[in-house]
Amino acid sequence: MPDTESPKDENSTGTADCFYLAAVPNPPVPLPRVPRPKLAPSTPSAHAKIDFIEELGDPQNDQDARVWKVLIDGDGPYALKMFRFLHSEYLSYAFAGELNRALASPQSYVDFFDPFSCECRAYGRLKEAQREDVAVRAHGYLLLTPTQEAEITTKSWGEPYKPDVEEAELNSTKPWHRSEQHRYLPIRCIVKDLATSPEHFTPSQIKTMWRDLEDFHKLGILVRDIGVGNFIGGKIIDLSRAWTTPHPAFMYLEEYQLDDQRRLDPQRLRHAIIDFAGGEGWDWGKVKIPEDLTKCESGKGDGELDRFGVDPRLYDWCKWEEDPAEADRFLAEDLALEEEVVEGEQFELCGE
Numbered sequence: 001m002p003d004t005e006s007p008k009d010e011n012s013t014g015t016a017d018c019f020y021l022a023a024v025p026n027p028p029v030p031l032p033r034v035p036r037p038k039l040a041p042s043t044p045s046a047h048a049k050i051d052f053i054e055e056l057g058d059p060q061n062d063q064d065a066r067v068w069k070v071l072i073d074g075d076g077p078y079a080l081k082m083f084r085f086l087h088s089e090y091l092s093y094a095f096a097g098e099l100n101r102a103l104a105s106p107q108s109y110v111d112f113f114d115p116f117s118c119e120c121r122a123y124g125r126l127k128e129a130q131r132e133d134v135a136v137r138a139h140g141y142l143l144l145t146p147t148q149e150a151e152i153t154t155k156s157w158g159e160p161y162k163p164d165v166e167e168a169e170l171n172s173t174k175p176w177h178r179s180e181q182h183r184y185l186p187i188r189c190i191v192k193d194l195a196t197s198p199e200h201f202t203p204s205q206i207k208t209m210w211r212d213l214e215d216f217h218k219l220g221i222l223v224r225d226i227g228v229g230n231f232i233g234g235k236i237i238d239l240s241r242a243w244t245t246p247h248p249a250f251m252y253l254e255e256y257q258l259d260d261q262r263r264l265d266p267q268r269l270r271h272a273i274i275d276f277a278g279g280e281g282w283d284w285g286k287v288k289i290p291e292d293l294t295k296c297e298s299g300k301g302d303g304e305l306d307r308f309g310v311d312p313r314l315y316d317w318c319k320w321e322e323d324p325a326e327a328d329r330f331l332a333e334d335l336a337l338e339e340e341v342v343e344g345e346q347f348e349l350c351g352e
Helices: 087-094 104-115 113-127 146-155 204-216 248-252 257-282 289-295 326-332
Strands: 048-056 065-071 076-082 139-142 188-194
Touching: 048 076, 065 087, 065 146, 087 113, 104 113, 113 146, 113 188, 188 289, 204 257, 204 289, 248 257, 257 289, 289 326
Parallel strands: none
Antiparallel strands: 048 065, 065 076, 076 188, 139 188
């Protein structure tokens, strides 16, 4: 049986000195706990027996997580992405600093901008829309037990492990970047298929990569982090910066700022293709960058597209909500502080 002890969470509702982020419910529920989409746990308990086989990716440069090849309850192998913690204040200025309304709660910055939450929402959308073909498939989330955290921390960093909960003060300096607001939270992970292709992508996959990116946009997802290393076998493996409707960035960015963000998806894809092709010495006579991709990168999309391609804000996310009225109420009343919004195109709620 897997080790299922979990950190204490009696202080998770906050104190006068520190806002503690919400504890993970027991039994676990789909996360994050805001309007859909959400990602369900990979097992009923969100725990499993994990055999750590080898580290994947680029651990020296991976900012958000460590990724390991694993067996889960004896099955696999899978890729297990284990996320570091980011403080809500850091998220508020580094990831959401351009919003023209401040969010009402530190928890909301985590639920919409934290890399784990971004991946949960993006993969949740792919699952509910039955479009898991556009990315390397995710199965669900898991939570590490303290014993598993100690094991993988020692293996990944090669140094003795002292549980964070035993520290007198937490200030984001230890390996998982816990701060005081994360003291009682377990390491959060997402289980994915293990991508085994030796290539990031090939010339024959470029057309499909652009079609997949436009399908992300049609599904209400702005990927926002596109580079050579984010593809294996021509499929996206990383959605830790994705904005998925409904999202405060689609509500509270100025129109020109959102245009800039939308332009970056096709621009970064085109640059990734050029950079990788140059490094690999591809025969440019066999490389065809789709015309629509080039147009959208330059803001000259046409036909069924607008200037930057399909607008993610147009996606009908309400059809998946069990209680659209409550989702609307949360977005209209609880998400942001009541401040004057600068004029611009605003996000359409379910009832509008």
